[in-house]
Amino acid sequence: MDFSFSSIIWLFFIFAMLGPMIQQAKLNQKRYQLTRQFERKRGSRLITLIHRQESLSILGIPLSKFINIEDSEQVLRAIRLTPPDMPIDIILHTPGGLVLASEQIARALENHPAKVTAFVPHYAMSGGTMIALSADEIVMDSNAVLGPVDPQIGQYPAASILETVRLKGTAKVDDNTLILADMSSKAIAQVKDFITYLLTDNLGEEKALEISEIFSSGRWTHDYPINFEFLSKLGLPVSRELPAEVFAIMDQYPQPAQRRPSVQYIPLPYGGKEEK
Known part of the structure; x- marks a missing residue:
């Protein structure tokens, strides 16, 4: 059977389309298996909120992800499908995202009657921190971090906009800056009130106000x-007992392949003695 050059090109595009789809299907199956194993072990519902750059298109273009309304819709649906007496575990690996979506997720988790545990293997910043603070317990890797939840107005921190107006005086800034300053003060108050709401039941109002000021003031x-260490000093319910299964699940959310990896190592655990 003879193949023309155009036929070869078409076959190339067909394989280019089917290859990533098959690979993604296998990845989804592995994620499902590990999720069910984790849930059976802990008797909980596991939700993952993991944002990385994944090659999802047929051309392998990486898509940056963050917390958005679609995420909040899916998480809220998962919570609705969970019995009131079943604990919820959520794995957080995110740079943050929309305040509205983050608040929706955090409020829904805070309202869940059974225990909620947030697992942070690497980082949960901004809106991810807000969600972590809604949990009854935050379980972190020793090197994992959370981040401030100070609002950002456009490309500027809200606290910096207010500080600029304070330093220059209202008479020396334009109307646009004054509008941004008004929005900034409202945004900071909104986030501070919400963090206080999340923490009051477990820590008391006075401690909750202190922590919300630290996280939202800029x-x-x-x-x-x-x-x-800092979270522990604040009196937040944090633990370092991160299950190894969390990292196994994280491995199923890989970064897109690069021609030259920037980090390379032999992916095997080493013992205490020198390897031969």
Whole structure:
């Protein structure tokens, strides 16, 4: 059977389309198996909120992900399908995202009657931190971090906009900056009130107000890493007992393949003695 050049091109595109689809189907099956194993072991519902750049298109274009309304819809649906007496575990690996979506998820988790545990293997920043604070327990890797939840207005931190107006005075800034300053003060108050609401039941109102001020006031840059030791000193319910299964699940959410990897190692655990 003879193949023309155009036939070869068509076959190439067909394989280029089917290959990623088959690979994604296998990946989804592995994720399902590990999720069910985790749920049976802990007797819980497991929800994953993992944002990475995954090659989802046929051309392998990486798509950056963050917490959005679609995420909140899916998480809320999972919570609705969970019996009131069943614990919920949520794996968080996210740079954050929309405040509205993050607040919806956090409020729904906080309202769940059974225990809610947030697992943070690497980082849960901004809106991810807000969701983690809604849990009854935050289980982190020793090197994992949370982040501030200070609002961002456009490309600027809300606290920095207010500080600019304070330093220059209202008479020396334009109307647009004054509008941004008004939005900033409202956004900071909104986030502070919500964090206080999340923490009051477990920590009391006074402690909740103190922690919400620390997280929302803009005392740090938005990407400041808040580690286990600091969270523990604040009196938050944190633990370092992160199950190995969490990392096994994380492995099923790989970064897109690169021509030259920036990090490379032999993916095997080493013992205490020197390997021969």
